[in-house]
Amino acid sequence: MKFRIYHLHRSYMMHRWLMPLPKHSSYRYLCMNSPKHSLSTLRNHHHHDHATRFMQPQLKKLSHITWCKPLTSDAAINAKDWERFIKDNTEVSLDHLTPEITLRLITPRCHLWSVPYSECEDAGVTDPYWAFYWPGGQALTRFLLDNPDFVRGKSVLDIGSGCGASAIGCKVAGAYRVMANDIDPVSIQAIKMNAALNHVTLETSTENFIGRHISDWDVILLGDMFYDNDFTNMVSDWLKYLSSFNTTVLIGDPGRFYLQSHPIKKQLTKVFEVELPEQSRLENNGLTQGFVWQLVKEKNL
Template identity: 40%
Template sequence: MKTDPDRFILENTSVLSPPHVPEIRLHLASEVHDLWLKTEADLEAIGLPPPFWAFAWAGGQGLARYVLDHPETVRGKRVLDFASGSGLVAIAAAMAGATQVLAADIDPWAGGAVRLNAALNGVTIEFFSEDLIGRSPDVDVILAGDVFYDSDFARALIAWFGSMTKAGCLVLVGDPGRSYRPTEHLEPLATYQVPVTRVLEDSEIKKTTVWRFL
């Protein structure tokens, strides 16, 4: 890797607060296409996935809002923010009083983004870069924002979330109506109107629901 990840993140993002979670500051990009092209050029990698870590997605914003408004959900507990991206939801959990917060994401750039964003907000977050699906992490709560966008991925998550729920883990999902959301496995807890960018979504406001996995 020719480009230093921390330097790249700092040079290609700005410190902004997600509109639905103004208490939190993140290194965010304002234009997905430009940043994607810069990432490909710097890494000389054709077909590099979009930098999901550089944006505050609707599901994550809704879930972070719920955690901050209902701190008893995570207070004093061990929390996993699955597919963490920027670390937004993990930061919210730490701010709400979780005793231990683990952010997990297989994107190699997410680790740097989570670390830089945690430092911005004065919280401590551990980062795990391996795939946790099918494993049994030693946590009390799993938080997952915007994860039901792919059918195969959704099927794997349904099985994993189900087994973790049966083991006594609380699983909360933030979702703005993605195509593969398993509504039959979900209980709605709260609904928000989350401002987003038209670069990423099909509208400027996404109705986002926080669900408890059953």
């Protein structure tokens, strides 16, 4: 099988796996033409235009919100500053599918939820995705807690970990080694804080593992990663490569079009389905279910 290698460059200032924000993006249109849109509005818009997850946040000053000191692109992340920012702009929440796990999230009661987007943009907080518990991740974590044998005593790598819920769930379920991986250092700080809330210890990494040979992990998790056509193609090529090893790959997704319509779907077996709670439906533009898929050996696609 021919496996495509993707070379990504950090200078694009892109979120997640550093994909560019499309010029035709309706998210870009909202940003430029609707300054009164709030973070919550754009979060709901995410279901239609997943480009909203591509921008990596950096903090600057904003007078009426508790921000950290400004950071330049070359500055080292000050963990204490980020920790203070996360504490001041999130709240501890159990309002999700896995109330066994405590998470710091942006909720409707948080100031950032309703701040006009133009002000968030001025502050550099264009998309704090790590402060939301996405529906695919909720379904995946619920599955792992209900079916601990999938990870008990095993090593687990959680790709695009976000708030860290699935990684934390693996530790709670008895995995002996868990690494939460996200290229955003602010996400890593949030993951560490959430792990501490749940009295578990995780390894963390900001390396980009997509496209790499990582067969030394027993289980690999991907939650809410199929939110764009190009990125879905990229991840799918990597998944086809991973299917040649004995690694268990589990995918959490709420039924987004990009996964449902992709040929990789033929290599996926559904192992779990769950109704999303009301708050998650409201936050995700009416998505009603979460699914967990397991990757099987490559077939002739």
